[in-house]
Amino acid sequence: MSFRPLLGDGRIRSREEKSEVLQTASWVDSSVVFDNRRWICREAELRWTAPHHLVVLTEEGGTSQTSIRSEARSVYEGMDRPGDLTFVPAGAERLGVYRDVNLSYSALWIDPEFPGSEGLADTPILVNRSDKVVAALLSSLRVEMALAHEPDAAYIEHLAALVSLRVAMLAGKRLPTVSHGRLGRRTIARVREYIDARINSDISLSELAAVAEMAADTFARRFKATTGLAPYAYVIEQRVRRAEIVLRETQSSIGTIAYRLGFSSQSHFTATFRRLRGMTPRAYRMQFSPES
Numbered sequence: 001m002s003f004r005p006l007l008g009d010g011r012i013r014s015r016e017e018k019s020e021v022l023q024t025a026s027w028v029d030s031s032v033v034f035d036n037r038r039w040i041c042r043e044a045e046l047r048w049t050a051p052h053h054l055v056v057l058t059e060e061g062g063t064s065q066t067s068i069r070s071e072a073r074s075v076y077e078g079m080d081r082p083g084d085l086t087f088v089p090a091g092a093e094r095l096g097v098y099r100d101v102n103l104s105y106s107a108l109w110i111d112p113e114f115p116g117s118e119g120l121a122d123t124p125i126l127v128n129r130s131d132k133v134v135a136a137l138l139s140s141l142r143v144e145m146a147l148a149h150e151p152d153a154a155y156i157e158h159l160a161a162l163v164s165l166r167v168a169m170l171a172g173k174r175l176p177t178v179s180h181g182r183l184g185r186r187t188i189a190r191v192r193e194y195i196d197a198r199i200n201s202d203i204s205l206s207e208l209a210a211v212a213e214m215a216a217d218t219f220a221r222r223f224k225a226t227t228g229l230a231p232y233a234y235v236i237e238q239r240v241r242r243a244e245i246v247l248r249e250t251q252s253s254i255g256t257i258a259y260r261l262g263f264s265s266q267s268h269f270t271a272t273f274r275r276l277r278g279m280t281p282r283a284y285r286m287q288f289s290p291e292s
Contacts, residue, residue: 008050017041023145033109052109054088061103069095076127084128115216116161119168149268153204154232182226200262247285
């Protein structure tokens with residue numbers, strides 16, 4: 001299988017190459033795309049341009065030599081190692097030369113029009129930098145995807161916005177701090193009603209912001225100031241609260257409850273319930289119906 005980035009166009013030349021796609025997923029009409037791969041080759045040359053911003057984390061392994069050029073100038077000469085973080089802005093052409101490649105990586109593609117990515121505008125190419133927060137976010141997403149726990153759109157939107165902020169800061173940008181108040185009673189009531197009515201659906205941050213009639217980043221800050229939780233965390237909490245009622249009052253199977261409340265799988269539901277309540281759904285039910 002030839003190594004080819006998930007988005008964009010260009011030219012690739014490689015020798016003795018092996019490439020394996022481990023996980024891919026997209027959210028919000030492909031505004032955010034995740035791609036996790038294993039890549040092995042003796043040497044490769046890549047000239048590429050993509051319409052999305054690209055954030056890449058080297059998860060394991062590395063190279064004996066990596067050379068990156070952009071706009072006829074050298075950007076990086078060195079090696080890839082675990083934990084290295086690279087950012088390529090949308091529309092930028094990069095020429096990469098790699099030797100003795102044996103690594104796995106996680107890539108996050110972010111549409112420049114995606115709410116929360118404004119800080120990436122005019123950010124230059126960054127190659128093999130380090131940021132523990134971004135590394136933890138991408139690695140966590142990779143693990144969740146490997147377990148078939150595909151996160152909700154609201155969570156991914158929050159993650160992408162945070163990654164964008166950290167990358168902009170890594171480039172030395174000083175972003176303005178904006179203070180936001182709480183949401184009004186009517187607004188928070190509308191949002192809660194919307195969530196309650198669609199608790200079994202994939203609810204995105206942009207949907208909730210539209211209900212509140214404000215920009216997504218502004219809504220997210222004001223929602224957290226009002227509820228103490230980020231929108232995606234609030235949705236998950238409401239699903240778990242609804243699950244507690246169903247577990248107490250019905251004999252529906254765990255798998256059926258997971259499906260009806262919008263979890264990607266029974267295992268995802270069980271893992272989330274255990275994380276938030278300290279026990280499995282079955283153990284919770286046993287407290288009320290020992291014969292179950």
